[in-house]
Amino acid sequence: MRHTSEQPPRPVLTVPVIPLPGEPVADAASTAPDGLTLGRRIRHFRNRQGLTLSELAGRVDSTTSQLSHVENGNREPRLSLITAIAAELGVSVAELLEPGPPPDRRAELEIALDRAQRSSLYAGLGVAPVRPGRTMPLNVLESLVALHTELARRAAEAIATPEEARRANTEIRMIMRTRDNYLPEIEELGEDLIRRAGYTSGALTHSTVSEMARTLGFEIIHVPDLPHSTRTVTDLANGRIYLPPASIPGGHGLRSLALQAIAHRVLGHTRPVSYADFLRQRLEITYFAATCLIPRSAAVDYLSERKRSRDLAIEDFRDAFGVTHEAAALRFTNLATSHLDLPLHFLRVSDDGALYKGYENDGVGLPADVHGAIEGQYVCRHWAARAAFERRTRTTEFHQYTDTPAGTFWCSTQTGRSDAGEFSITVGVPFNHAKWFRGRETARRAASGCPDESCCRRPATDLSQRWQEHSWPSAALHTQILAPLPSGTFPGVDDAEVYAFLEANAPSEGP
Ligand SMILES: [Zn+2]
Secondary structure, three states: OOOOOOOOOOOOOOOOOOOOOOOOOOOOOOOOOOHHHHHHHHHHHHHHOOOOHHHHHHHOOOOHHHHHHHHOOOOOOOHHHHHHHHHHHOOOHHHHHOOOOOOOHHHHHHHHHHHHHHOHHHHOOOOOOOOOOOOOOHHHHHHHHHHHHHHHHHHHHOOOOHHHHHHHHHHHHHHHHHOOOOOHHHHHHHHHHHHHOOOOOOOOOHHHHHHHHHHOOOEEEEOOOOOOOOOOEEEOOOOEEEEOOOOOOOOOHHHHHHHHHHHHHHOOOOOOOOHHHHHHHHHHHHHHHHHHHOOHHHHHHHHHHHHHOOOEOHHHHHHHHOOOHHHHHHHHHHHHHHHHOOOOEEEEEEOOOEEEEEEEOOOOOOOOOOOOOOOOOEOOOOOHHHHHHHOOOOOOOEEEEEEEOOEEEEEEEEEEEEOOEEEEEEEEEEHHHHHHEOOOOOOOEEEOOOOOOOOOOOOOHHHHHHHHHHOOOOOOOOOOOOOOOOOOOOOOOOHHHHHHHHHHHOOOOOO
16 A cells, blocks of 8 residues: 655655766756667657658767767767757757656656666676667566666675675775765754754754654654564655664664664665675765764864863763764764764674774874784784773773883773674874873873784794693684684784683693
């Protein structure tokens, strides 16, 4: 049954907010049709007038081949030529140029087929393209386009190799670093939408999220039987967002899921064409949800006041907006540099020391592989992100100054537990910015020599000599991390840790 009240919501943004390398930066205000749509409109009106290419070419002082290029979207015609063509075809220039869909179903399919056949996905198949001539039956055209659509869907769905995933991740992290992890276009969009839904201050309520969805033409429906492989499902035809049952009290998870589902539409996302595109969309929807859950104006007011009082603390920021510690810390990275003049770093580290997520624009040396990927790399044992696991009492943040080859940093770490085990969330700043934070008076100080392996990665020489030939560890798999862990003697195994363990547990004497 179709929803009767509203049209399916239209996207608010029509261009990617984060252009990937090599992608043209489109003008957000530009809504003119692309060359192919224009060309197909010209062909449509030419056929309606019963004119051949050469007849029209003769009348507008052009050539058959030039006009053919125009109709196939291979050449942008000058405005004078468009004006002449419009006059000959008995339509206005606006009718040719105005934004909107192609003139008819056939033209729409021809454009879709042309785009599909120009894609790198298709080129990779090595199959000769077909030209959809006027004699090609419409149902053949329909079928071809449907095949291409399915092909693209399957390619996007295919599991990316760890190498691709790491490359794409690194690429996007580098782009975000140049932007101080801040996307003002999405900030403004999110804040505008929640204000229109009635948000005034403090934490964002479920009812405001529902109201916001309604103003965008969506109804939020909680169902107990979502497909296992999904987090949410959106029915675009009927303007419905299906979410899991509202059964997680206190968490911001459901609000965030609803906002992320809305975001795909609001941000004008189309099916991702590559793994990088998929990651970019994930980042954009997560960012959008964060701008709604912790709106910029309220957050900047709050944080600026805390900075003036020299009492900045992620735990308070978290509690003020009713989100998780990780969400608060990540949101802090969006706003800290642009609005508080603070360079900083963020780490999510699992209890074995492997980095799960990281961001920095303060020069702290994140562990990275030769390609610059950080996921799965071990963080220095002496950093706060790992030292915090040694504490007994973990209800408050853990503070530490760490001297590193890149300078001294002050870090604040909170530990937590998920289904996958314990993890720590760290926000750190260079020494001279510690003065704005609660916990700056800590007496805890550590020294880190990483990435020099003699700091904490290389086993002590005597232990190596003793154990190297007498140990056989079996690596644990990190299913939640995109890539294999850096290898020791055995792939994925931390030698220093293994040898220290063996030493500590060996009966009386070692080998
Ligand atoms: Zn170290």
